[in-house]
Amino acid sequence: MITRLKQLCSLEGVSGREDAVRKYILQELASSPAEMTISVDALGNVIARVEGRKRTDCTLLFAAHMDEVGFIITGVTEEGYLRFSAVGGIDSSVIYGKRVKVNGHTGVLGGKAVHQCKEEEKTKAVSLDKLLIDVAADSREKALAIARPGDVAVFDSDFVNLEGDLFKARALDDRAGCALLLELVSEVPEYDITLAFTVQEEVGLRGAKTAAYGVKPDIAIVVDSTTAADTAGVPSDKQVCRVGEGSVVSFMDNRTLYDKNLYDRIFQTAERIGIPIQAKSMVAGGNDAGSIQLTRTGVKVAAVSLPCRYIHSPSCVLSHKDLEATLILLQGLIGEFASGEEED
């Protein structure tokens, strides 16, 4: 799984430009031993209806998004710098002094030397709309040979292990979810399931809307990454969730009130298996569940997330243990939800 995740993180897939990720996923699905029907819808969502060892009447959907936050080039200055907008929620404070990749070229985000800043400028993040991408082109023409308006850029950040259980990369939100879904079909799953690899999550949960319309699920489980704020100096009531303490299950976020029955059964499943699990202890953020829940006449949804530090930055940090535990949980949930034996 970790090899796949590394490969997934090496691919660029800013919202709307998920092509490389989609190609990789289609290729990996083709090598699965499970029988499946694969389709790609008009927006570019990959939908795989997978035959399990047992039939079920419940259409159980697992969804993860292929896209990542990044930048879109909006223009080129006379001096040869690239203007850009953020694609998805990128905080100004994490981009200054960082590098990006645009069409295979390296670009730099920075500004005048700190020595030339006024005192009040030195302690404030430079707002995103004041920054330009420096591709070391000394004219408009040279810059245009590197990137044109509409092209996209991603953070330049490699996949690397920290000393203990943690690892760092860009785009772990949500390539980690994609890797988990692929892992669910690395063997024939217990029951029939449907997988959706969605587009445009970071720009308004858009791909999941059309994907869910096509799938018509009875139950949908969104597999995503969520903010872990268990970092330096943050009090425990503001941490949301903690890295290394298992999958994160949401009861409510800014887009979704989750199905209480599914929420409880996910905790019960984790306890039965004996793996760590935690509640997302703050109403914040949102994911594809928001649009899936409101599809057609409505869908029961749950979200199982990986706790991710520094999400939407060049240095997302996840835990190997959390990834493994989440895989075991998702496998358990196939039996729990697809068997059709409702618990009350």
Place this chain on the structure above:
Amino acid sequence: MVSCLEKLSNAAGVGGLTEASHLAADMLREYCDEVEIDALGNVIGRKKSVRKNAPVLMLEAHIDEIGLIVTSIDDSGFVHAAACGGVDRRSLPAAEVILHGDKPYLGVFCSTPPHLKKKEDKDTLPEIPDLGIDIGMDAETARLHIQQGDRISFKPNFKQINETVVCGKSLDDRAGVASILYCLDLLKKEGAEPEFDIAVVFAVQEELGCRGSAVSAYRVNPDYAVAVDVSFAHTPDADCAKCGKLGGGPMVGWSPTLDDAMTRKLISIAEEHDIEYQNEVMGGSTGTDAESISDARSGTRTALLSVPLRYMHTPVEMIDIRDVQRVGQLMALFAKRGVGEL
């Protein structure tokens, strides 16, 4: 030139670390009669002229870089640090660093998630000691491997961006070091016999107040000195009048603290040989080792050449290697020319 810069940029040289000095000393040995490292860690190389009683010309660049120093490890295992040199705070959140503990450890500077930011101070960055560095260890493990006082450098990240432009940490002032090595290489390849006894100094602790150059100038006791540092290359948000141009050639320093005759001489050599250069005029202190060299012992006639550099004191410093080469050419020509009418 690029591979030399890559090695130099990627080596760690935050005040107190010796990797960069040892690397530079090894590179220097090829060109010098002797190379020594003094009590503070300054690298000093000497190359005697064939001429008897030749004046001593000191070519100097600083070998240290900005970075941080560990001040504490909190009970959750996050490392807290103070600046060791004037690191640009704005570049720290989510930046990758190497902590030089009992071995090198990778760390990531914490960044505050948006939901924890108050609207009114959403753009204000925490003080450096409050930021915290994530090394993926609990407090007990962290305290076993990392101690207060351990140095922190930016992760090696050298990258060539196009034919002439490179980007990486510590190009302030490894660009200067590379220009001196380039100068020595030119002299060696030409089989030139300089008019001076040449003393090369790669000085420590410039970023902490130009300390290494003061004691090395005392030791070398030069007659003339050229300090090579970096200076501001223009970016669109900066004042053109206060910046040079990336790729526009050496920035020749003019200041009351520098020797005007040497400065003029360097400029006339540049013009004679069609070496592009630009003037950098400062009203007083240059903020470089040039001052601490010029006022060592009973004084040294000192000039300053700077390589224009963008994004100073961040992990993504950017230079044009042609500027580094031109600084080297200019010094080599000066060394061959001698003082003459000076």
